[in-house]
Amino acid sequence: NAGVTQTPKFRILKIGQSMTLQCTQDMNHNYMYWYRQDPGMGLKLIYYSVGAGITDKGEVPNGYNVSRSTTEDFPLRLELAAPSQTSVYFCASRGSGNEQFFGPGTRLTVL
């Protein structure tokens, strides 16, 4: 099992550009999450999903969109990138237990 994979690992965007951060899990987990981690801070929840076709906003959803068409995939879309979105983005998934399994993260810089 690969667990939770994220692509790309690194990305530099110009202000106003758009991109999609990919997240895939092979553990058949229903629950998936997107977090951002700003320098020197903890993680903040952007969006989450309780199953295919069902998503909901977290603490900091503005400027982002998600979709969940399959159990495995949970992409995060950034529209009109802004410098405030410079961060490390983590995707996580959870099965029936309490532990969330994290991907390796995507480091995004918006210039």
Added chain:
Amino acid sequence: AQKITQTQPGMFVQEKEAVTLDCTYDTSDPSYGLFWYKQPSSGEMIFLIYQGSYDQQNATEGRYSLNFQKARKSANLVISASQLGDSAMYFCAMREGSGGYQKVTFGIGTKLQVIP
């Protein structure tokens, strides 16, 4: 009010000594859970230990134990016999809600440095 408070930005510990990392929390949800995650300099998030609000015993996982004091709303992490590889950021987090709609809130972390 902050849901998770970690008041120690940085801690030093001598190798082979024990260290306690503090965490206090705030919730009105009767069913909640507390986690500790380790984030080494490589950046990945590593799950260490979990304590449910109804668990009678304090959680332990190898050298990690969680000192859960419900009345004080504290969930401190104790690392025994520190090793150089324990140097990392440590995050306390809390789960609220149940089933799929549970959300997890993270503290700002404590940076632990183990001194040889």
